[in-house]
Amino acid sequence: MVKIAVLGYGTIGSGVVEVLETNRDIIAKRAGEEISVKYILDLRDFPGDPHEELVVHDYKMIRNDPEVDIVVEAMGGVEPAFTFAKQAILAGKHFATSNKALIAKHGAELIAMAQERSLNCLYEASVGGGIPIIRPLNSCLTADVIEEISGILNGTTNYMMTKMSEEGSDFDDVLKDAQKKGFAEADPTADIEGYDACRKIAILTSLVCARQVDFEDIHTEGITKITAADIRYAKAMGKRIKLLGCSYRIGDQYCAIVAPYLLDEGNPLFGVNGVFNAIFVRGNMLGDAMFYGSGAGKLPTASAVVGDIVDIVRHKHVSITMEWKPDKVELADYRNLRNRYFVRTTADAAAIEAAFGEVSYVQAEGMDDELAFLTEEMDGYAYEAAAGKLDGILQCIRVR
Amino acid sequence: MVKIAVLGYGTIGSGVVEVLETNRDIIAKRAGEEISVKYILDLRDFPGDPHEELVVHDYKMIRNDPEVDIVVEAMGGVEPAFTFAKQAILAGKHFATSNKALIAKHGAELIAMAQERSLNCLYEASVGGGIPIIRPLNSCLTADVIEEISGILNGTTNYMMTKMSEEGSDFDDVLKDAQKKGFAEADPTADIEGYDACRKIAILTSLVCARQVDFEDIHTEGITKITAADIRYAKAMGKRIKLLGCSYRIGDQYCAIVAPYLLDEGNPLFGVNGVFNAIFVRGNMLGDAMFYGSGAGKLPTASAVVGDIVDIVRHKHVSITMEWKPDKVELADYRNLRNRYFVRTTADAAAIEAAFGEVSYVQAEGMDDELAFLTEEMDGYAYEAAAGKLDGILQCIRVR
Numbered sequence: 001m002v003k004i005a006v007l008g009y010g011t012i013g014s015g016v017v018e019v020l021e022t023n024r025d026i027i028a029k030r031a032g033e034e035i036s037v038k039y040i041l042d043l044r045d046f047p048g049d050p051h052e053e054l055v056v057h058d059y060k061m062i063r064n065d066p067e068v069d070i071v072v073e074a075m076g077g078v079e080p081a082f083t084f085a086k087q088a089i090l091a092g093k094h095f096a097t098s099n100k101a102l103i104a105k106h107g108a109e110l111i112a113m114a115q116e117r118s119l120n121c122l123y124e125a126s127v128g129g130g131i132p133i134i135r136p137l138n139s140c141l142t143a144d145v146i147e148e149i150s151g152i153l154n155g156t157t158n159y160m161m162t163k164m165s166e167e168g169s170d171f172d173d174v175l176k177d178a179q180k181k182g183f184a185e186a187d188p189t190a191d192i193e194g195y196d197a198c199r200k201i202a203i204l205t206s207l208v209c210a211r212q213v214d215f216e217d218i219h220t221e222g223i224t225k226i227t228a229a230d231i232r233y234a235k236a237m238g239k240r241i242k243l244l245g246c247s248y249r250i251g252d253q254y255c256a257i258v259a260p261y262l263l264d265e266g267n268p269l270f271g272v273n274g275v276f277n278a279i280f281v282r283g284n285m286l287g288d289a290m291f292y293g294s295g296a297g298k299l300p301t302a303s304a305v306v307g308d309i310v311d312i313v314r315h316k317h318v319s320i321t322m323e324w325k326p327d328k329v330e331l332a333d334y335r336n337l338r339n340r341y342f343v344r345t346t347a348d349a350a351a352i353e354a355a356f357g358e359v360s361y362v363q364a365e366g367m368d369d370e371l372a373f374l375t376e377e378m379d380g381y382a383y384e385a386a387a388g389k390l391d392g393i394l395q396c397i398r399v400r
Numbered sequence: 401m402v403k404i405a406v407l408g409y410g411t412i413g414s415g416v417v418e419v420l421e422t423n424r425d426i427i428a429k430r431a432g433e434e435i436s437v438k439y440i441l442d443l444r445d446f447p448g449d450p451h452e453e454l455v456v457h458d459y460k461m462i463r464n465d466p467e468v469d470i471v472v473e474a475m476g477g478v479e480p481a482f483t484f485a486k487q488a489i490l491a492g493k494h495f496a497t498s499n500k501a502l503i504a505k506h507g508a509e510l511i512a513m514a515q516e517r518s519l520n521c522l523y524e525a526s527v528g529g530g531i532p533i534i535r536p537l538n539s540c541l542t543a544d545v546i547e548e549i550s551g552i553l554n555g556t557t558n559y560m561m562t563k564m565s566e567e568g569s570d571f572d573d574v575l576k577d578a579q580k581k582g583f584a585e586a587d588p589t590a591d592i593e594g595y596d597a598c599r600k601i602a603i604l605t606s607l608v609c610a611r612q613v614d615f616e617d618i619h620t621e622g623i624t625k626i627t628a629a630d631i632r633y634a635k636a637m638g639k640r641i642k643l644l645g646c647s648y649r650i651g652d653q654y655c656a657i658v659a660p661y662l663l664d665e666g667n668p669l670f671g672v673n674g675v676f677n678a679i680f681v682r683g684n685m686l687g688d689a690m691f692y693g694s695g696a697g698k699l700p701t702a703s704a705v706v707g708d709i710v711d712i713v714r715h716k717h718v719s720i721t722m723e724w725k726p727d728k729v730e731l732a733d734y735r736n737l738r739n740r741y742f743v744r745t746t747a748d749a750a751a752i753e754a755a756f757g758e759v760s761y762v763q764a765e766g767m768d769d770e771l772a773f774l775t776e777e778m779d780g781y782a783y784e785a786a787a788g789k790l791d792g793i794l795q796c797i798r799v800r
Binding site: 019022023026027029031032124130131132135136140141142143144145210265268270276283284285286287288289292293294297299300302303304305306307309310311314318321323 | 532542665683692709
């Protein structure tokens with residue numbers, strides 16, 4: 001019998017308890033032992049909850065209880081999660097978390113602490129919710145130099161982009177709808193500004209580099225500037241706009257960016273709609289692969305956390321190999337990335353061509369007061385130089 | 401330094417050697433040790449090949465050499481692969497293979513033999529080529545009861561279906577084109593009759609059941625009866641025809657089938673075209689997930705084999721947990737599966753409705769000599785009963 005403590009009894013934490021109960025027998029069979037929740041840490045009480053009696057308010061009870069083998073953190077945020085994680089590992093306990101903010105900031109450090117003690121620190125649910133991606137990167141794609149890892153990493157913004165595309169609605173209306181349906185939070189900043197996707201691509205890039213990528217170093221643009229007019233043009237081109245987190249290998253460096261991109265139908269991410277997420281990986285031997293699924297949600301995310309718990313039970317006395325050292329990676333400047341750009345402007349064709357040379361014009365119904373065009377493929381420096389020569393730019397979206 | 405022997409120096413075997421060479425440094429870093437090929441077993445000689453001197457013709461040299469830690473089998477076929485695998489494991493060597501025929505037939509037995517000796521028998525490349533699916537099923541989706549696992553498991557037939565759909569060409573022409581391009585073999589039977597997909601869904605279903613599913617028990621239909629007319633109807637309905645291998649949980653049983661299906665745009669498998677493969681998984685907690693990538697090809701498949709080799713080097717003294725016992729699963733009759741059917745017939749509407757009740761007629765250009773319709777959802781028994789009452793059925797394709 002393995003005993004665990006769940007920190008945080010919100011959506012994910014209660015989901016973990018629910019998954020462990022619903023699939024108790026099959027999980028015990030796969031883990032080789034029964035798994036039982038001994039404590040639930042939360043500031044709140046839960047009168048009437050079937051697990052009411054497991055709720056404690058003082059983390060010391062968990063930390064000091066030698067019966068607790070695994071601490072499962074589902075509180076979110078860097079603190080006090082980080083302090084609790086360190087204390088758990090120092091007390092000889094394994095650690096599993098769904099917390100991308102914690103792992104993006106302190107993943108390498110926690111992994112090193114755990115490995116020094118033959119313990120495990122697992123975090124499958126921190127990226128892509130229920131989608132298996134961390135473990136495949138760690139233990140499947142080990143024969144490849146990863147040339148690219150890119151993904152639709154945020155369900156809220158993908159739901160919004162899908163709605164805007166399906167209904168031609170404006171950003172603000174779609175945001176209100178998403179909030180009403182519970183797909184966006186009251187304060188949606190972290191999602192719509194790309195901060196959430198940024199932390200996730202930082203984690204994935206760290207795994208690909210085997211070293212620490214600081215999320216603050218990643219150029220991040222959200223979707224707040226995307227309009228119904230952009231969607232109309234996208235449709236006219238047979239493309240869709242998606243918020244992507246991308247990492248590319250350029251020479252010996254990696255380069256990461258979070259931004260909206262125009263994708264065409266041939267791209268495997270094109271068909272990923274609604275709250276679904278997907279992560280595209282290109283290896284130098286493997287070629288293209290993609291992992292698709294529910295990027296968020298109580299039970300899918302909890303399923304990934306419980307998958308980590310099972311893996312820990314299977315590796316109680318040995319650390320699972322994980323290459324993520326705390327030394328910092330210097331990312332290449334994102335302006336080194338080459339792509340075409342979609343640009344809308346109030347300037348005339350002569351001014352456009354004076355700035356950008358040859359371009360492909362794009363037409364969409366009812367957009368008579370402006371011109372829109374696709375540039376040739378160019379890097380970010382060249383784009384900025386050309387754009388500096390053109391007045392009246394209304395919009396610019398990268399194309400891949 | 402870990403020493404391996406590669407059995408079979410054909411496409412996959414030479415790919416394994418190439419991947420190990422191309423990515424030597426990063427693979428050594430991830431495995432924790434250098435990996436070196438000591439022998440290549442083949443009946444042929446390879447004069448002028450850079451690895452000419454590693455080629456041997458007698459398996460006994462490999463089996464009896466205590467320096468060989470891992471035997472990597474890439475010969476294909478059940479024998480002599482099975483005999484060599486058993487001898488390797490009995491000699492205390494780990495075993496990795498890309499051979500679906502071997503694993504579908506003897507996987508459980510080889511795994512049991514390896515586990516009794518704290519060895520590993522891995523076979524990631526046997527399903528889905530480069531797509532990580534075996535390891536994710538074994539070590540990621542462990543919190544879920546798997547309700548469904550279905551996939552486009554054969555690149556040849558998916559290439560053919562895609563070509564037929566894009567060009568409106570006939571089956572025979574597309575087959576010739578695929579053979580010319582090297583996407584189909586001179587004897588294409590195993591692909592086009594669904595036998596290859598059948599072995600792969602048998603392996604996946606075994607893993608889901610944790611017991612042995614015999615591929616002979618799986619109802620298997622190929623794509624040889626699919627015509628340009630069917631494709632025309634599919635397009636008129638906004639659907640695509642794909643050869644799928646499917647397993648569904650029905651009560652406490654599983655039910656498996658290989659057959660062409662009509663998919664609509666909302667299905668994640670809809671956009672999987674050309675030689676790509678994808679495997680869809682539905683868990684009772686996870687919801688929907690999909691794994692996409694190159695289902696075949698020298699380097700993608702070899703990448704998966706080398707991923708297994710790395711995993712073995714990381715687990716030299718311990719068996720990786722794998723639930724696949726040799727006792728046999730009794731599958732439920734595939735006629736229990738419920739779906740709509742697309743039917744083409746020379747009969748008239750009165751006869752159709754007398755047999756099937758209410759149906760939805762489907763029209764496609766130039767198909768004036770027949771009627772086509774979609775049934776309501778029904779199980780296979782009900783379909784057979786109704787179809788028995790209708791003369792002149794030209795075609796029947798399942799819809800999902």
